[in-house]
Amino acid sequence: MSTAPFTVDPDELRLATRWFDDIYNMSRDRLGVSRPAYSAKETEVLEFLAELCRAEGLAVETDAGQNLLFSLPEDADAEKFVIVGSHVDSVPMGGNYDGMAGVLAGLMCLFRARKNGTRFARPVKVLAMRGEESAWFGPCYIASKALMGTLDSDELASAHKGDGRSLADHMGDVGIDMAQVSNGQPLMDKSDILEYIELHIEQGPLLIGKEQPAAVVSGIRGNFRHKQVRCIGEAGHSGAVPRAFRKDPVLAMADLLSRLDESWLTIVQKGDDLVLTSGVVGTDPERHAMSRIADEIRFSLDVRSQNSEVLAAMTQLLREEMDKIARERGVRFDLGDVNNTPPALMTPELVAQLEQAMGRLGMEPTTMASGGGHDAAVFSNAGVPAAMVFVRNQNGSHNPDEAMEIEDFLAGVSIIYEYLVRTAPC
Incomplete structure (x- = not known):
C-alpha cells in the first residue's frame, strides 16, 4: 500500500x-x-x-x-x-x-x-x-x-x-x-x-x-463549572460609605479571582496543568449605577485540568478562599449548581x-x-x-x-x- x-x-x-x-x-x-x-x-x-x-x-x-x-x-x-x-x-x-x-x-x-x-x-x-x-x-x-x-x-x-x-x-x-x-x-x-x-x-x-x-x-x-456564582453584599452610596464599612461584592469577587489567578500561576510553574475562566460577570442591570455600591454580583467559573488531583485541590482552594474573603469583606458567596467532568x-x-x-x-x-x-x-x-x-x-x-x-x-x-x-x- x-x-x-x-x-x-x-x-x-x-x-x-x-x-x-x-x-x-x-x-x-x-x-x-x-x-x-x-x-x-x-x-x-x-x-x-x-x-x-x-x-x-x-x-x-x-x-x-x-x-x-x-x-x-x-x-x-x-x-x-x-x-x-x-x-x-x-x-x-x-x-x-x-x-x-x-x-x-x-x-x-x-x-x-x-x-x-x-x-x-x-x-x-x-x-x-x-x-x-x-x-x-x-x-x-x-x-x-x-x-x-x-x-x-x-x-x-x-x-x-x-x-x-x-x-x-x-x-x-x-x-x-x-x-x-x-x-x-x-x-x-x-x-x-x-x-x-x-x-x-x-x-x-x-x-x-x-x-x-x-x-x-x-x-x-476535565473540569468543574459553576454556571452562576453569587456574591452578596450590601448596597450603599459610592461617596458616603467608607471602606471599613463597605460590604462590596464586586471587590470581593475581584479579590477571589485574583487569588485564584495567583494559585493558577503557581500550579503551572510547578509543571501541572490548569486553566481558569470567568466568562460571565455582571451586576443587576436594572439596579446598577455608577454612584451605587452593588448589593450582588453574579459570575461564572470554569476550572479545567488534565489532572484529577489538581481539580480536587482547586475545589478545596475555592471554598477556602471564599470563606476567607467572606469574613474579611462582610459578604457571602453562593456557588449554585456545579457540573463536573473528569x-x-x-x-x-x-x-x-x-x-x-x-x-x-x-x-x-x-x-x-x-x-x-x-x-x-x-x-x-x-x-x-x-x-x-x-x-x-x-x-x-x-x-x-x-x-x-x-x-x-x-x-x-x-x-x-x-x-x-x-x-x-x-
Missing part, C-alpha cells in the same frame, strides 16, 4: 466543501449557525446525512439514542467495530465546523473506501450524535453519556434555555426510550466498540503557530499509531492536549479505547468566525483513514 506524502484529492475537496456548505445553509442563523440539541433542526441535519449516504450505497441505522450510524454495507452487521464519530449540534449562532467536521470526516473515510473498493482492517461505523453542547440545557456530552449509561437524574431535569422544558422531555420528543436512560441503562453495549476516534477542529491557536494542518490529541481536560487521557497505543499514520503521510507527527471537552472523554472514561485528531482552525470555536481550511480537514481525514486501513486487529 502506498506511503506517498499526503496530497489533496480535488474531487474530495469539492465534495467536502459542498457538504459543509449544504449543512451551513440549512442551519444558518442571524450570525453563524444554530443547531439546537434535540431539536427539529438537528433532526433535519441528520436526515440530510442519511439521505446523502443511502444515495451512495452506504448502510444507515438509527440507534437507541436516535443518533445515526453509517457504515459500508459489508460492515453493517458487524458485531464489533471501530467508531469514528462526533456531534451534529452547535452552540447558538456558532460555527459550522465544531462537531460537524468530526461527523463528515468519518463519512469521508467511508466514501473514500467505497470509491476505492478498499476494506478497512476492522469494521468501521460512523456515529453522528445529537446533543453535545452545554449551551442548550447546561449538561454537556448528553448523547454519549446516554449511550454509556452515565447521564444522571439532575442532568435529565435540566431546563432548556429557551422553553424551560426538561432535557428528558426534549429527548423523549425525538423518540428516545427515557425509561432506559433514567434507569442508567447504556443505550449501546460498550463491549461492541473496539475503539472510538474523533476528529475535531482545534479550539486554540497552537497549530496555527506551528504551521501544521493537524495533530493527535494526548488527553482531554479528565480523560487518550489511549497511548492509539495515539502512537495515529502518529505513525501521520508519518507515513509525510506529516510531522505531533501531539497536543485538548483544552475543550469532547465526547471522546465520555467513551474513554467508560473504558473504551479512545483517540482524537485536531485540525488547524483560525479564530477559535463556538463562534461564527471558525475558519478551518478544507485542505486541512482532508489532512485530518487522511490520518484517520490511513490508520483505519493499515491497523490490523491486535
Whole structure:
C-alpha cells in the first residue's frame, strides 16, 4: 500500500466543501449557525446525512439514542467495530465546523473506501450524535453519556434555555426510550466498540503557530463549572460609605479571582496543568449605577485540568478562599449548581499509531492536549479505547468566525483513514 506524502484529492475537496456548505445553509442563523440539541433542526441535519449516504450505497441505522450510524454495507452487521464519530449540534449562532467536521470526516473515510473498493482492517461505523453542547440545557456530552449509561437524574431535569422544558422531555420528543436512560441503562453495549476516534477542529491557536494542518490529541481536560456564582453584599452610596464599612461584592469577587489567578500561576510553574475562566460577570442591570455600591454580583467559573488531583485541590482552594474573603469583606458567596467532568487521557497505543499514520503521510507527527471537552472523554472514561485528531482552525470555536481550511480537514481525514486501513486487529 502506498506511503506517498499526503496530497489533496480535488474531487474530495469539492465534495467536502459542498457538504459543509449544504449543512451551513440549512442551519444558518442571524450570525453563524444554530443547531439546537434535540431539536427539529438537528433532526433535519441528520436526515440530510442519511439521505446523502443511502444515495451512495452506504448502510444507515438509527440507534437507541436516535443518533445515526453509517457504515459500508459489508460492515453493517458487524458485531464489533471501530467508531469514528462526533456531534451534529452547535452552540447558538456558532460555527459550522465544531462537531460537524468530526461527523463528515468519518463519512469521508467511508466514501473514500467505497470509491476505492478498499476494506478497512476492522469494521468501521460512523456515529453522528445529537446533543453535545452545554449551551442548550447546561449538561454537556448528553448523547454519549446516554449511550454509556452515565447521564444522571439532575442532568435529565435540566431546563432548556429557551422553553424551560426538561432535557428528558426534549429527548423523549425525538423518540428516545427515557425509561432506559433514567434507569442508567447504556443505550449501546460498550463491549461492541473496539475503539472510538474523533476528529475535531482545534479550539486554540497552537497549530496555527506551528504551521501544521493537524495533530493527535494526548488527553482531554476535565473540569468543574459553576454556571452562576453569587456574591452578596450590601448596597450603599459610592461617596458616603467608607471602606471599613463597605460590604462590596464586586471587590470581593475581584479579590477571589485574583487569588485564584495567583494559585493558577503557581500550579503551572510547578509543571501541572490548569486553566481558569470567568466568562460571565455582571451586576443587576436594572439596579446598577455608577454612584451605587452593588448589593450582588453574579459570575461564572470554569476550572479545567488534565489532572484529577489538581481539580480536587482547586475545589478545596475555592471554598477556602471564599470563606476567607467572606469574613474579611462582610459578604457571602453562593456557588449554585456545579457540573463536573473528569479528565480523560487518550489511549497511548492509539495515539502512537495515529502518529505513525501521520508519518507515513509525510506529516510531522505531533501531539497536543485538548483544552475543550469532547465526547471522546465520555467513551474513554467508560473504558473504551479512545483517540482524537485536531485540525488547524483560525479564530477559535463556538463562534461564527471558525475558519478551518478544507485542505486541512482532508489532512485530518487522511490520518484517520490511513490508520483505519493499515491497523490490523491486535
